[in-house]
Amino acid sequence: MNARVEAGRVRVRRATEADIAVLAEHRVALRIDEHGLPLEARRLARDATVATYAELIATGEFLAWIGERDGAVAGSVCAWLRRMLPIEDGRRPLDARVQAMYILPAQRRSGLGTALMNALLDVMRELGVRRVYLHPSDAGRRFYPAFGFSPSDEMELILASKESL
Numbered sequence: 112m113n114a115r116v117e118a119g120r121v122r123v124r125r126a127t128e129a130d131i132a133v134l135a136e137h138r139v140a141l142r143i144d145e146h147g148l149p150l151e152a153r154r155l156a157r158d159a160t161v162a163t164y165a166e167l168i169a170t171g172e173f174l175a176w177i178g179e180r181d182g183a184v185a186g187s188v189c190a191w192l193r194r195m196l197p198i199e200d201g202r203r204p205l206d207a208r209v210q211a212m213y214i215l216p217a218q219r220r221s222g223l224g225t226a227l228m229n230a231l232l233d234v235m236r237e238l239g240v241r242r243v244y245l246h247p248s249d250a251g252r253r254f255y256p257a258f259g260f261s262p263s264d265e266m267e268l269i270l271a272s273k274e275s276l
């Protein structure tokens with residue numbers, strides 16, 4: 112039997128306002144993994160994320176998906192849409208940034224991230240999104256190429272440290 116089926120029944124659904132708290136928990140967990148967010152900063156980070164997600168989801172520019180295994184939340188991912196400046200024919204393409212892809216540690220490597228990413232990309236294609244981009248984690252660098260992601264040629268300049276903002 113296929114290992115992904117043995118691992119349990121996976122379901123991906125669009126997140127609603129009711130999922131904002133869990134989406135924020137996942138973003139904070141990701142930041143703890145990546146930046147070692149100190150204990151005292153976690154509640155502030157979670158509350159600020161809840162407020163920001165609520166604002167952005169209400170505008171329609173921020174979409175999110177929840178991944179469930181056997182009926183329990185096991186991961187999530189978000190996409191932040193941006194209408195770009197006009198191209199030659201006057202149309203304004205949509206770009207989307209993937210944000211906060213996160214699978215609970217015990218649920219990793221059993222297909223949930225793939226199911227979430229496929230759901231996100233299906234909707235991006237339906238919406239006519241021109242480009243999907245993201246900043247990969249170390250694990251992400253090995254996960255995203257299978258969907259067609261490749262390194263881009265953007266440059267950046269950090270003008271202010273987190274402390275000075």
Ligand SMILES: CC(C)(COP(=O)(O)OP(=O)(O)OC[C@H]1O[C@@H](n2cnc3c(N)ncnc32)[C@H](O)[C@@H]1OP(=O)(O)O)[C@@H](O)C(=O)NCCC(=O)NCCS
Pocket residue numbers: 141144211212213214215218219220221222223224225226245246247248249250251253254255
């Ligand atoms: C990266 C992440 C989203 C992948 O989700 P997942 O559900 O574990 O991924 P899948 O089971 O669908 O993996 C599909 C394939 O991607 C690759 N892959 C995923 N995670 C990997 C890792 N840590 N190292 C190497 N390859 C990896 C493998 O080829 C894997 O197939 P395999 O398990 O048959 O070898 C998940 O591990 C995660 O949430 N990590 C912590 C947070 C994070 O890094 N998020 C990404 C931010 S950009």
